[in-house]
Amino acid sequence: MALIEVRELSKVFNQPIKGPGLIGAIKHLFTQDYREKRAVDNINFSINEGEAVAYVGPNGAGKSTTIKMLSGILTPTSGGISVNGLDPHKDRIQNARQIGAVFGQRTQLWQDIPVTESLSLIKDIYDIPVDIFKQRLDKLIELLGMSDFLQLTARKLSLGQRMRADLAAALLHEPRIVYLDEPTIGLDIAVKQQVRNFVKQINKEKEATIILTTHDLGDIEELCTRLIMIDKGKIIFDGPLDSVVEKYSTERVLHFQVKESIVSTLSSIIHLPPSCRFEEKSSTHFSISFDKSKISASEIVTSILAVTDIIDFKLDEPKIESVIKRVYEGEIIFS
Ligand SMILES: Nc1ncnc2c1ncn2[C@@H]1O[C@H](COP(=O)(O)OP(=O)(O)O)[C@@H](O)[C@H]1O
Ligand SMILES: [Mg+2]
Incomplete structure (x- = not known):
């Protein structure tokens, strides 16, 4: 016992x-x-x-x-x-x-x-x-x-x-x-x-x-x-x-779907910090893993929009992270 x-x-x-x-x-x-x-x-x-x-x-x-x-x-x-x-x-x-x-x-x-x-x-x-x-x-x-x-x-x-x-x-x-x-x-x-x-x-x-x-x-x-x-x-x-x-880490993943089949060339056109990881899924789908303490999802979306149209995108958040965030928003202090 x-x-x-x-x-x-x-x-x-x-x-x-x-x-x-x-x-x-x-x-x-x-x-x-x-x-x-x-x-x-x-x-x-x-x-x-x-x-x-x-x-x-x-x-x-x-x-x-x-x-x-x-x-x-x-x-x-x-x-x-x-x-x-x-x-x-x-x-x-x-x-x-x-x-x-x-x-x-x-x-x-x-x-x-x-x-x-x-x-x-x-x-x-x-x-x-x-x-x-x-x-x-x-x-x-x-x-x-x-x-x-x-x-x-x-x-x-x-x-x-x-x-x-x-x-x-x-x-x-x-x-x-x-x-x-x-x-x-x-x-x-x-x-x-x-x-x-x-x-x-x-x-x-x-x-x-x-x-x-x-x-x-x-x-x-x-x-x-x-x-x-x-x-x-x-x-x-x-x-x-x-x-x-x-899971409390700041890693996030954005999943994109774009109109043209340009995914294979996208990674060389868009300007993202080296901490971002670009992953090709198909000719119209790709994902970007990033550290949200270094760059925001909206900054990433903006830089994609600068080079192509986006049909859809989705932000993946680690589950426990969102639980902690929801529960502790503004409650836990770092020191
Ligand atoms: N002696 C009490 N009489 C009535 N309600 C109480 C009493 N002590 C705590 N509560 C209520 O119980 C809940 C939990 O309180 P508490 O255990 O002090 O929370 P925490 O320590 O997590 O801030 C709160 O809604 C609080 O208002
Ligand atoms: Mg208490």
Whole structure:
């Protein structure tokens, strides 16, 4: 059995149907209308020990809801989760010892006490022996560059400092399983890299299993080997990152049909960059493979039109690419 098994998992929220403003809120008091929101809709996956999985999808897709169910914070509406044989919600206490979770959007640190004291409280919560605690803390301080702000209260930390402190707090007990929900959101490049290097290290050296949600393609490429994509509560892709990256390439193919039988001479007349590949199919049909980051389909069509009439043309797009594009248009950033 895999380390994490998710079977036919769903989460339905009852969202109040409210009109806008105060009037809407008051009306709602009387009507109490709710709408069912299927945030996670019958999903299945298994994750093995040591895997690093990117769990991605647009805002509102159901990522955080899944992570909250996996970590035992939320109870599923239906379906089952087994994390190393435990039910995360029913066996919350036991499960907490084997997992660490960081939610980028909100801190889990005590706001008004210095970071170092928060960490010391966590040592007590998890019964970490003092010498082991010191050893781990030194390592965390070094890896995450935390020495400058250990004495500050969480409230006073910058976003980047807070995220690093949160990571340290969540991983002090060296959990086998680490859930990271947007751990690099809003971070500058240097801190982002520090966080990535740290996550990489615990995955490689400690063989921690990582489930990471992010909108940052750099996080995915650097840290993960497997991608699970969720959209509107449903899993739309689950496979090796390679298979997506391969298809995520910018290669496109245009297929043409032209009037005269001039295909054999066309390649010498039209002016296309060397990155384009011309392929003769028949005397009236040909195709051009190109890199869409170097030239657009319309530029190619224009240069064909300059030398001959086009009867028909069709653009081939790799399927998964169009899926990713449709899902992530403007969502994933490169850095
Ligand atoms: N506590 C809640 N009550 C009602 N609806 C919720 C709650 N939490 C999340 N949702 C809804 O569930 C859907 C999925 O949310 P979420 O899992 O946070 O998405 P993501 O993390 O992928 O952006 C959204 O439509 C969101 O509005
Ligand atoms: Mg979220």
